[in-house]
Amino acid sequence: MRLIVDPTRCKGHAQCVLAAPNVVELNEDGKSRVLHEQIDPAFADEARTAELLCPEEAFTIIE
Amino acid sequence: MSVTSSSGIAVEAAGLPFLDVKGVEFQRDPYDVLDRLRAQSWLVRSPLGYTVIGYPEAREIKRDSDIVRIFDAVDPGLSPLLHQKAAENMSSQSGPRLVKLRKIVVQALRPRQVAVYREGMSAIAHMLLDRIVDPGHADLVAEFAGPYPGLVMSPLMGVPFSDTVELDEWATTINEMGNHSQYDHRIPAIEAAWQSMEDYLAGLIAERRAHPHSDIISDLTEGADADPEMTEDDLLSLAMAVVNASIDNVRAQLASTIEALLLNPEQWAAFKADLSQAPAVVEEGLRYFPAGDDIQHRLLAAKNLYGIELPADTLLFVSKKGVNRDPRLVPDPHVFRIDRKSTAHLTFGFGLHACVGAILARAAIGEGLIALGERVQDWGLTGSYGRSGIESSARPLALPVHLDLAPHGESDHALDS
Numbered sequence: 482m483r484l485i486v487d488p489t490r491c492k493g494h495a496q497c498v499l500a501a502p503n504v505v506e507l508n509e510d511g512k513s514r515v516l517h518e519q520i521d522p523a524f525a526d527e528a529r530t531a532e533l534l535c536p537e538e539a540f541t542i543i544e
Numbered sequence: 545m546s547v548t549s550s551s552g553i554a555v556e557a558a559g560l561p562f563l564d565v566k567g568v569e570f571q572r573d574p575y576d577v578l579d580r581l582r583a584q585s586w587l588v589r590s591p592l593g594y595t596v597i598g599y600p601e602a603r604e605i606k607r608d609s610d611i612v613r614i615f616d617a618v619d620p621g622l623s624p625l626l627h628q629k630a631a632e633n634m635s636s637q638s639g640p641r642l643v644k645l646r647k648i649v650v651q652a653l654r655p656r657q658v659a660v661y662r663e664g665m666s667a668i669a670h671m672l673l674d675r676i677v678d679p680g681h682a683d684l685v686a687e688f689a690g691p692y693p694g695l696v697m698s699p700l701m702g703v704p705f706s707d708t709v710e711l712d713e714w715a716t717t718i719n720e721m722g723n724h725s726q727y728d729h730r731i732p733a734i735e736a737a738w739q740s741m742e743d744y745l746a747g748l749i750a751e752r753r754a755h756p757h758s759d760i761i762s763d764l765t766e767g768a769d770a771d772p773e774m775t776e777d778d779l780l781s782l783a784m785a786v787v788n789a790s791i792d793n794v795r796a797q798l799a800s801t802i803e804a805l806l807l808n809p810e811q812w813a814a815f816k817a818d819l820s821q822a823p824a825v826v827e828e829g830l831r832y833f834p835a836g837d838d839i840q841h842r843l844l845a846a847k848n849l850y851g852i853e854l855p856a857d858t859l860l861f862v863s864k865k866g867v868n869r870d871p872r873l874v875p876d877p878h879v880f881r882i883d884r885k886s887t888a889h890l891t892f893g894f895g896l897h898a899c900v901g902a903i904l905a906r907a908a909i910g911e912g913l914i915a916l917g918e919r920v921q922d923w924g925l926t927g928s929y930g931r932s933g934i935e936s937s938a939r940p941l942a943l944p945v946h947l948d949l950a951p952h953g954e955s956d957h958a959l960d961s
Contacts, residue, residue: 492888494895495607500643511607534646536898538655
């Protein structure tokens, strides 16, 4: 599974970081950055929750 | 820009100006008062604590994990019941619990679900226009924006129109909790409304659990039941939060956006020429005349914010009127312009507590405006009207207008369906 963030949509609410600390972090600009190209299956639920909760719908999941 | 700096001045010694939200001057022209104060300071003293009126500062503060959002903090001495309910509200939660609760609400209000409700919203807006008795002497608050959001709860919740009258009354009373500085005398009425709405929703949840429908109560129940950690009280609290937030705030925002269009005929004409601009009109209305103002936060620890030392437990309010009209957000902030591309206003908040029902609110306001755009051939204000300027009550109290209404192609919607 891959998680992709659209930096033009991300406004830095950081809901994804709260929901998926093993998958996403904030970069220096306060925007979301996906930590690993391939999501560890153990954190797949975290990634889905991050995608779901983003108020800007900035994430895409590729299974 | 850093929120925290190494040395600062104690907030009492900072000589901050006072924002008198109950004062005549603020009631008459809040934006003039806020402009004058913002020229002196991004932070002002206010009746219950301090209020942030600068846009970039408010945005940074909303990202600070030491500053938490709280649902209207009711003094436990004043009302133990409302104090407890406010503490349990989703807005007052943090960490993994906040994630769990938001997840359940978001699943009920995803764009696909909200799109299903748009047709019902539009039908209700047209029905209200059909029912205007004398278009030459109409009131778009009493006859349109006022009843609209309550009636919209009928298709959303899958309940009869007749039920929405009481729901609207309860939710509107409960929303007075947002009038932080002046609700003391309303406590008994708010407590009674809270209890009545909880009883109603508890019954509806039980019914939907037994017989699921396509509605937000069924979706919330299904989401909560799928999580073994969610209790019956958690589900009820979520349902209360969703229904409460969906009625009076939408009413205030729709009425205010209509007001802005009436006051700016060239913008109304531009909208009417191309109704696909409705989302941009909604967005500019949210920025220009924000509903549900003065959002409350509490400092978990002592903080130095831009050189001002604030003690732990300080109550910090964010003035949407103040931040949305900050020239550092958009140029010419006092001009209502539907061609702005900015959606960075703070009317739906920002960060971990950004409004979870924003998609639904935008859809409801947008469908109301589109119905007006389709039906109103000509309109204009015919008299003066009052405007409540403060806190959660900010809105026009009436919008007396003359309307030239086109007939509706399929105007056969009945209230008793």
